[in-house]
Amino acid sequence: MAPVRDLVNTVTTAFIRRRMADMKAYMEQPAEAQQRQFKELIQAAKGTEWGQKYDYNSIASAKEYAQRVPVQDYDTVKPWIERVMEGQANVMWPERIQWFAKSSGTTSDKSKFIPVSPASLDKCHFKGGRDAMSVYCSYYPDTKIFTGKTLVLGGSHKINALDSGSRYGDVSAVMLENLPFVADVFRTPERSIALMDEWESKIEKMAQATMKEHVTQIAGVPSWTMVLIKKIFELTGETDLRAVWPDLELFSHGGVSFAPYRTQYQHAIPHDDMHYLETYNASEGFFALQDDPTRNDMLLLLDNGVYYEFVPMDELGKDYPKTLAIDEVEVGGIYALVISTNAGLWRYLLGDTVRVTSLKPFRIQIAGRVKHYINAFGEEVMVDNTDQALAKACAETGAQVTDYTAAPAFTTDGQGYHEWLVEFATPPIDLLAFTAALDRHLQQLNSDYEAKRYKNMVLQPIVLHVLPTGTFYNWLRSKGKLGGQHKVPRLSNERTYLEEVLALA
Numbered sequence: 001m002a003p004v005r006d007l008v009n010t011v012t013t014a015f016i017r018r019r020m021a022d023m024k025a026y027m028e029q030p031a032e033a034q035q036r037q038f039k040e041l042i043q044a045a046k047g048t049e050w051g052q053k054y055d056y057n058s059i060a061s062a063k064e065y066a067q068r069v070p071v072q073d074y075d076t077v078k079p080w081i082e083r084v085m086e087g088q089a090n091v092m093w094p095e096r097i098q099w100f101a102k103s104s105g106t107t108s109d110k111s112k113f114i115p116v117s118p119a120s121l122d123k124c125h126f127k128g129g130r131d132a133m134s135v136y137c138s139y140y141p142d143t144k145i146f147t148g149k150t151l152v153l154g155g156s157h158k159i160n161a162l163d164s165g166s167r168y169g170d171v172s173a174v175m176l177e178n179l180p181f182v183a184d185v186f187r188t189p190e191r192s193i194a195l196m197d198e199w200e201s202k203i204e205k206m207a208q209a210t211m212k213e214h215v216t217q218i219a220g221v222p223s224w225t226m227v228l229i230k231k232i233f234e235l236t237g238e239t240d241l242r243a244v245w246p247d248l249e250l251f252s253h254g255g256v257s258f259a260p261y262r263t264q265y266q267h268a269i270p271h272d273d274m275h276y277l278e279t280y281n282a283s284e285g286f287f288a289l290q291d292d293p294t295r296n297d298m299l300l301l302l303d304n305g306v307y308y309e310f311v312p313m314d315e316l317g318k319d320y321p322k323t324l325a326i327d328e329v330e331v332g333g334i335y336a337l338v339i340s341t342n343a344g345l346w347r348y349l350l351g352d353t354v355r356v357t358s359l360k361p362f363r364i365q366i367a368g369r370v371k372h373y374i375n376a377f378g379e380e381v382m383v384d385n386t387d388q389a390l391a392k393a394c395a396e397t398g399a400q401v402t403d404y405t406a407a408p409a410f411t412t413d414g415q416g417y418h419e420w421l422v423e424f425a426t427p428p429i430d431l432l433a434f435t436a437a438l439d440r441h442l443q444q445l446n447s448d449y450e451a452k453r454y455k456n457m458v459l460q461p462i463v464l465h466v467l468p469t470g471t472f473y474n475w476l477r478s479k480g481k482l483g484g485q486h487k488v489p490r491l492s493n494e495r496t497y498l499e500e501v502l503a504l505a
Helices: 002-028 030-045 049-053 062-068 074-085 118-139 171-178 181-186 199-210 222-236 259-268 383-397 431-445 447-456 471-478 496-504
Strands: 099-104 111-116 149-152 157-159 167-169 215-220 250-253 275-282 285-289 298-300 306-312 334-341 348-358 363-369 400-410 416-426 463-466
Touching: 002 030, 002 118, 030 049, 030 062, 030 306, 030 334, 074 111, 099 171, 111 118, 111 171, 118 171, 118 275, 118 285, 149 181, 167 171, 199 222, 215 222, 222 250, 222 259, 222 400, 259 383, 259 400, 275 298, 285 334, 306 348, 363 383, 383 400, 383 431, 400 471, 400 496, 416 471, 416 496, 431 447, 431 463, 471 496
Parallel strands: 099 167, 149 215, 215 250, 250 275, 416 463
Antiparallel strands: 099 111, 157 167, 275 285, 285 298, 298 363, 306 334, 334 348, 348 363, 400 416
16 A cells, blocks of 8 residues: 555645746735736625625725724624525625635624535635645655545534535535545545534544554644543553654644644654744635745735734724735734635624734744733734744743733732633743743743733732643533633633633642
């Protein structure tokens, strides 16, 4: 079988690398690529009810589009999406939409249901996955990744009760269910296990099924993938994942920052030739991927059916926020993403904030969520600040973190501090030294936090609580949010999450 696998690898690698020519074209001309996407989207949707409401037929420019169509959020488009879920056609996108990606909800809903059109499946989600492989194979031309299988740690799906022809689930499960059956040759575990709903049984069955396979790549969220790796170690008695899968060479990860987990993965896979590739694949689309392993940012995908706009942070919360086109932003600026997509989302405020790191090619880093930050004292601490500070504190002290959350706390004299709940895989020998390092690195990364911490005048030092192993897992289970893309909210400007977790601990 080895010669056959090698031939498949050679042919597949050569074919998939051909895509790089198109990607390099938009790397050199990002604004022009986005203009083409904008025109294609407007043209495709001008006959829909949404397109007729805003007279897409007469829109001549992106500037006119921004003036005519208000920025949307899920609550404003929910009535339109509900009609699509009921089976109505040509509402927001001309194709019949039968799949919906279920993601965490808004303040008024437990869950959001994001339409996934045939076009967005093929030309956005799947295309993004193919692009990731193109980049990887181009950077590592001697790869043997297609000699084995990809272990995909996805979610589950259920039948949508609103329409017998419609279904919903985690975006990973939606993609899995729509893959051609020939793709099953290259992936594991089998669909009946991959789409299981009960997460604890699923981890057990996934470990038993996949540890006997020839796995060369893993794709998943770092937190939940580590749960699976620990289960495999428990079943096999191994402490090096290469002892289970000798040809494992790539972990494609996304969903949360990899920084707090990097040390854990280096211990689980202690090999210099193990590669990591960050992706930005949300329910609404596949937006970006790490195109250069020597950098810590991602290339924004500019020809996959998505038109991007950028909201400056000081415009957030306004009824009519100003948006910038891709050629109007600045390197180092932090912006909230607004997207228009080939699934019928129009000027949709995604909820993520990004930092622009490069203009040509156009690259970004995920800064955090619009609602996940701490700014109780003017410190403007974002998730990427805390992820990096935590990673630096771990590197300094030898600790390994499983999960964390933080929120502001207030003293009786009007001052305050940041209260952290941390679950360690490997706790620091000196907790006080770890906490001091975390506080120090956070000041180095965020000048506003540093100013508020100056001589303890506004903010006192961080107060950190160590949680028993499994506390965050139990909190997620109590919310019915085990597995898939569910994750612990890193930061909150309110104390709701923190108090709930503390009550469990």
